Amino acid sequence: MLVSNYYKIDRRECTDNVHRFFISLCPDCEVYKGHFPGTPVSPGVCNIQMVKECAEQVVGKQLLMNNLQLCRLTTLVTPIEHPQVEVVLSIEQIDDVYKLKASIGKGEDKYLDMKAELVNQD
Amino acid sequence: MTQKPLLEGSELFKLIPQRAPIVMVDTFCDANDLGAETGLNITADNIFCQDGLLREPGIIEHIAQSAAAFAGYKPYTQGEEPKLGFIGEVKKCKIARLPRVGEQLRTKLSVVGEAAGVTLIAAEVFSADSSIATCQMKIFIKND
Numbered sequence: 001m002l003v004s005n006y007y008k009i010d011r012r013e014c015t016d017n018v019h020r021f022f023i024s025l026c027p028d029c030e031v032y033k034g035h036f037p038g039t040p041v042s043p044g045v046c047n048i049q050m051v052k053e054c055a056e057q058v059v060g061k062q063l064l065m066n067n068l069q070l071c072r073l074t075t076l077v078t079p080i081e082h083p084q085v086e087v088v089l090s091i092e093q094i095d096d097v098y099k100l101k102a103s104i105g106k107g108e109d110k111y112l113d114m115k116a117e118l119v120n121q122d
Numbered sequence: 123m124t125q126k127p128l129l130e131g132s133e134l135f136k137l138i139p140q141r142a143p144i145v146m147v148d149t150f151c152d153a154n155d156l157g158a159e160t161g162l163n164i165t166a167d168n169i170f171c172q173d174g175l176l177r178e179p180g181i182i183e184h185i186a187q188s189a190a191a192f193a194g195y196k197p198y199t200q201g202e203e204p205k206l207g208f209i210g211e212v213k214k215c216k217i218a219r220l221p222r223v224g225e226q227l228r229t230k231l232s233v234v235g236e237a238a239g240v241t242l243i244a245a246e247v248f249s250a251d252s253s254i255a256t257c258q259m260k261i262f263i264k265n266d
Contacts, residue, residue, distance in 0.1 A: 001214060002170065002172055002177055002179065003170070030143055030169075031143065031144055031169065033141065033142065033143065034141035034142050034143055034144040034145065035140055035144045035207060036139050036140065036141070037139075037141050037142075039206075040204075041142060041208070043179075043183065044186070044208070044209040044212075045170075045178075045179035045180075045182045045183045045186070045209075046179060046183075048178075048179060048182065048212075049177070049178065049179040052178070064178070064217070064220070065178045065217070066216065066217045067215070067216050067217075068178075068212055068215035068257075069180070069213070069214065069215075070211070070212070070213050070214075071211065071212040071213075071215075072210070072211050073208070073209055073210055073211065073212075074210075076168050076208060093195075
């Protein structure tokens with residue numbers, strides 16, 4: 001985990017190549033000291049990183065996200081209002097490129113959706 | 123940097139609401155209505171550094187805070203506090219390589235569009251003469 005104590009994975013499941021991670025966001029992560037003082041908001045980039053780390057678990061390799069084609073952040077996520085979130089992702093490997101489609105949400109609600117290409121980290 | 127920074131170090135706190143450990147800009151210069159130039163000296167204690175490299179979220183956050191600083195510059199010149207800005211969308215973010223601790227990022231930011239509290243920016247991040255990343259971003263500024 002790049003940012004320590006940002007989240008923990010409670011469990012994961014996989015059906016038809018769709019991977020679902022059930023995650024708890026940790027409100028005492030030190031990133032909230034600065035984002036923002038007195039108003040904890042989960043940094044969008046930390047959530048993108050969390051998705052990437054879930055993808056790394058799926059492929060079992062360290063990856064570099066060298067092309068974030070699109071990421072929409074539609075809801076402000078906070079560890080207080082959204083202590084539990086779900087990362088849902090699917091990965092298609094074409095030659096050396098992993099094509100990732102993913103979202104963060106809870107049940108029917110979507111907070112973030114993204115499409116990215118990743119490659120093996122040298 | 124071509125010019126002396128307009129603001130540097132903790133002076134940037136006049137433009138952005140982020141604080142340690144997630145401050146990802148340390149210089150702000152060349153501001154005009156169309157854009158600005160920002161910088162970040164990558165230090166080993168950066169929260170987004172791993173194995174001596176600034177990882178993807180550090181680069182993207184640097185761009186986001188560059189945009190936040192730009193958005194905060196005009197209010198600052200008018201004596202106002204910085205407003206909270208949030209990334210609404212990241213698009214076409216291509217990272218050529220991860221920069222190392224000790225490298226000095228400088229980022230050219232240009233405003234592509236602006237409407238109803240949403241600023242659309244394009245950014246290119248350089249280190250020395252090499253391009254590190256290019257990115258487009260929509261930033262929402264919270265007015266309250």
